[in-house]
Amino acid sequence: MEIEEIYRNYHDKVYSYIRSRVNSAEDAEDICSNVFLKIQTRSEEYEKDKGAVSTWIYAITKNAVIDYYRVHRISEELPEEIVSDDELDRDLLQKETLQELSEALGHLSEEERDVIILHYYDNLSLRDIEKKTGMSYGQVKLRHNSALKEMKKFFLKKSASGRFSSYQ
Amino acid sequence: MSDQTERKIKRLFDYQRFEQEPGLQKLIDDTKERYSGGRILSDDILEFAAGGVNRPQDGGERQKGDPNRPPEKGDWTKAMCPECGCPRWFERRGHGGRAFCEMCNFEIFI
Known part of the structure; x- marks a missing residue:
């Protein structure tokens, strides 16, 4: 894939990901530029048999954000999901597993799905979800727990048929 | 976050910010639409x-948020x-x- 094509296809995704992690828009733009510079200089390192190009670009982007945190000595801890584990990511982070997450969410009630998305995608606490949705805190907790139980069952089933096999 | 299922979900949602898989993005957008007030300030x-x-x-250490x-x-x-x-x-x-x-x-x- 040519670098121009990669830039066209991934620039918005890369920027959006960085911007969700970095407060300053100017810093986000700098990091984004550095990511594409790395992609350009490391394009020969990418090996097709080791995973999709999107996963490779995601790893570069994530590492760039981690470097930013380290350089700026941001006192808060790196969020757990951003900590680099390239081997884990290579197996887990693929379009197919996102589709399976989507399937798993489809098995939930609307309220359960909302709690999961607001908590794990929007990073809201259960208390904030209570305020946002009008559900009581008890209801939010119940739905969170039942959603997780349902999703774990779904992933186990998938694992039995060959997916997520290394995580159960 | 100790549970493996939670870690997996969190990691996948983090990756979704990057990959923006359409089916999953629709579910996320549906939820946001249900609870978001939109960009325009009322x-x-x-x-x-x-x-x-x-x-x-004054008074003690401030908590984020x-x-x-x-x-x-x-x-x-x-x-x-x-x-x-x-x-x-x-x-x-x-x-x-x-x-x-x-x-x-x-x-x-x-």
């Missing part, structure tokens, strides 16, 4: 913002975040009245 939000202060107050006390550095004003749906501190940055939510970095214009 009179209520503007009235709320007008009452904000931009100096830190505390709606009663602004972060110490920066030019902060209080407003209802359309994304979070809660009162938040917004930092004015750049030009043209741009301000960013302390918690979710949602951009508004004040």
Whole structure:
């Protein structure tokens, strides 16, 4: 894939990901530029048999954000999901597993799905979800727990048929 | 976050911010639409913002997201975040009245 094509296809995704992690828009733009510079200089390192190009670009982007945190000595801890584990990511982070997450969410009630998305995608606490949705805190907790139980069952089933096999 | 299922979900949602798989993105957008007020500031939000202060107050260590006390550095004003749906501190940055939510970095214009 040519670098121009990669830039066209991934620039918005890369920027959006960085911007969700970095407060300053100017810093986000700098990091984004550095990511594409790395992609350009490391394009020969990418090996097709080791995973999709999107996963490779995601790893570069994530590492760039981690470097930013380290350089700026941001006192808060790196969020757990951003900590680099390239081997884990290579197996887990693929379009197919996102589709399976989507399937798993489809098995939930609307309220359960909302709690999961607001908590794990929007990073809201259960208390904030209570305020946002009008559900009581008890209801939010119940739905969170039942959603997780349902999703774990779904992933186990998938694992039995060959997916997520290394995580159960 | 100790549970493996939770870690997996969190990691996948993090990756979704990057990959934006359409089926999953639709579910996320549906949820956001149900609870988000949209970008346009209503009179209520503007009235709320007008009452904000931009100096830190005394008494103990501030917790991030505390709606009663602004972060110490920066030019902060209080407003209802359309994304979070809660009162938040917004930092004015750049030009043209741009301000960013302390918690979710949602951009508004004040």
